[in-house]
Amino acid sequence: MTTESFRILDEKSLIEYIKATPSLASKLGNEVENLKIKEVGDGNLNFVYIVISPSGSIVIKQAIPYVRCIGESWPMTKERSYFEATALKRQHGLSPKHVPEVYHFDRAMSVIGMRYIEPPHIILRKGLIAGVEYPLLAEHMAEFMANTLFYTSLLYLTTTQHKNAVAEFCANVELCRLTEQVVFSDPYKVSEFNRWTSPYLDSDAEAVRNDKALKLEVAELKSKFCEKTQALIHGDLHTGSVMVTHESTQVIDPEFAFYGPMGFDVGAFIGNLFLAYFAQDGHADQGNDRKAYKAWIIDMVAETWNLFYKKFTSLWDIHKEGPGEAYLHEIYNDVELWELVKQKYMVDLFHDSLGFAAAKMIRRIVGVAHVEDLESITDPAKRADCERRALDFSKNLMKKHRTFNTITDVISTAL
C-alpha cells in the first residue's frame, strides 16, 4: 500500500478507473463510453459517485486521508475504507436483503464499488423529517441488527474466530477515537467544537457539563465502548446510515465498524428515532400537527426493540447446540435455565442499548455534529424547545438506564 498508488479521483479520472476495472465495467454492461456520473457525497468524510450506464449502475465511494468537509488540517486515515468494505461484505453475508453488495475493493485507492441503491430510496432521516411512514422499517432493522450482532458474537463464534476478528478491527482505532471524542467526551466539557442553539440552551449545555451523575454514567458507557468486544458492530447506526422505500431498508456506511458492545448499534438507532420524535413538533404546520406521526415513531421504537428481541433470541434458540462458545449446550441445556440465560443476556443488552441511545442523543444537541431533524427547524426558539425536551429525556435515560424493565417504561418518559 504505497502512497504513490493513491490519487483522489474526480468525475473524469473515475471513467478511466472504471474502464480499467472489469468487476466494475461488467456491472455497467461494459457500456463504458456513455457513463453518467454524479458526485453526491453529503456526509463529512468521503466522495460518493453514482455511475449510470444504459444497462447498469454502480456506486463508487472513495475515502480521502482527511475529513472532507474540513480539509487537510483534519487528517483521517483512508484505511477506513478497508474496514467499511470488510464490514459491508460481512454484513451482506449475514443480512443480504438489507446491505448493498460490494463488487470491488481497491485498498491502495481506498475505493469501494458497490450496488447503487436506486430511487425511490431516500435517506431514512429525510423521510422521518418529511413525516413518511415505513411499515416494514422495524421488521427490517430488527432483522439486520439481530443477524449482524448475533452471528459475530460468541453466541455463534468460537473464541478463536472471535479473537481473530477482534484483532483485525483493532486497527480501525482512528474512527473509534472520533466516536470516543465526539460522543463520550466533548459534550461533557468545554470543547471548541461544541455548539448548541444559543442562547436558549446555554444553561442546559452548562448543566450537562456539571452533572455528576450523568458523567459517572457516561464514563461507564465509554469504558464499555472501548473494552467490550462483544460483536462486530456497525458503529454509526443512525438514521442517516439507512436508506428506505416502503418495501426496502438498506443499511450503509459501516466505516466505524469494530468489535464493540451490541447495545451501541441498537442504541444508536433507537436514539435517533427518539430525536426524530422530539423534532416533530418543530415540523408541525397548519396541515399536519404531526401527532399521529409522533405516535407512529414511538410505535417504531417499541416494535424495533421487541422484534429485535424476538429475532435475536430465535437465532440463539436455533443455534443453541451450535459452534458458539459463550453458552455451551452441555452446561445450559435445562429448559428453565435456558430461559433465565436468555432473559439475563437480553436485559443487559437492553440496558446497554438505553445508555448508548442516551449518549447518542445528548451529543447531537450539545456537541459538534447535530441532526437535520432538529437543525431544519428554522425558528431557533421552536428548535430549542424540541432540543430541550430531547435533552431532558436523554439525560434521565442515561442516569436511569439500568432501572428500566421494558421499552414501554422508557417510552412513557418521552410522552
Place this chain on the structure above:
Amino acid sequence: MTTESFRILDEKSLIEYIKATPSLASKLGNEVENLKIKEVGDGNLNFVYIVISPSGSIVIKQAIPYVRCIGESWPMTKERSYFEATALKRQHGLSPKHVPEVYHFDRAMSVIGMRYIEPPHIILRKGLIAGVEYPLLAEHMAEFMANTLFYTSLLYLTTTQHKNAVAEFCANVELCRLTEQVVFSDPYKVSEFNRWTSPYLDSDAEAVRNDKALKLEVAELKSKFCEKTQALIHGDLHTGSVMVTHESTQVIDPEFAFYGPMGFDVGAFIGNLFLAYFAQDGHADQGNDRKAYKAWIIDMVAETWNLFYKKFTSLWDIHKEGPGEAYLHEIYNDVELWELVKQKYMVDLFHDSLGFAAAKMIRRIVGVAHVEDLESITDPAKRADCERRALDFSKNLMKKHRTFNTITDVISTAL
C-alpha cells in the same frame, strides 16, 4: 519462524546454546566451561533449567509444542513463550522489584533466558502449606497488581496504545481457551477430565453441575473474561506463580497474559489464598493447630485488597491529568465527582475480583487441575471436609459477589 529452527534442548545441547548466545554467556561471567545445569520444571507445560557458573546464574525456560506432562497428544502452541517474554518485560518495566528480568528471548526456539530467582526463594504455595508467614506479601502483591494493571489500562494509556496492545495479545488465544475450558466450562458439566475427592464429594460435584444460579453467574464471568479488554493481565496469578522469601516477592509464569478483566488477576490471587486457608485444617497436627496461621492468611486477604485499593487509586490520583483517556481530567476534575468516580470503578473491580476468585476456587476442587494445598492432605475424608467448606464458600461467593461491600463482609462468610 520455521520449524527447522526449533529443537527441544536438553542439558547437553543447552550448554552449546548458551555458548553461542552472548547475552546469556555474559550473565554467567562468560565462564561457560564449568556450568552446573539442573532441570526443575514442575509445572505442566515447560522445561525450566537453572544454570549456574562460578560467577553467575540464569534460568532458561523453553516451551515445547505440547503439554509436557501429557505428551504430543495434547498440542499447545509454543508461541506462548513469546507472550510470556513480552509480558515479563512489560511487567518488569512496571514492577521491577517483583518480576525477574529477561536477558534473552529466542522466538524460533521458544527460549527465554531470565534472572535466576535464587534460594531461599520458594514457591509461595509451598510456604502456605508449610505455615510460613510472609510479612511483606500483601504489600508486594498489592504493588505488583496495582502497577501492572493500572499502567496497562485506559486509566493510563491512550486508546491507540491500548487497541494496539489488545490486538497483539489476541494471538495468545490458545492459552485463553485453556482457561475458558478448565475454569469457566468443564466444572459445570460432565467432562472427562473433571475429578474430585470421591465418593465424599460426589454429590457436591453433581450439585455444581445442577446449580442454575451458579451457572448464570459463571456465564457472565466467562463473557467478561472473553470480552472485557480492560488491562494486560498475568492470566494465571495463583500462589504457584509467586516465589517468596521473607523480604522478597517475585511473580513468574505470565504465559497466559492477554488483555482481559483486572479482576481475574486479583481474584486468582485472593481465591488461592482462600484455598490455602481452607486447607489449613488438613495440615494441623499435634504441634500446630494452624489457628493462628489461618488468621494470618485471612489478614493477608484483607490487607492485599486494601493495599491494592490504596496503591491503585494513588496511581490514578498521581496521573489524573496524565495520558489516560478513560477519564479525561477536563470532565472529571470536580473533587466530589473524582471521589465518586474512583469509588464506582473500584466497587466494580472488587465485585469482578470476587466473582473470579470464586470461579478459580471451584475449578480447583471439581475440575481437572487441583492445588497442592488440598492434594497434600493425605487423609481423603479430611481433605474432602476442607474441600467442601471451600466449595460452599466459593459457590456462595460466586452467587452473591455483586452484593458484597467490603472485604470484611466476604471474610465473615469464610469464618
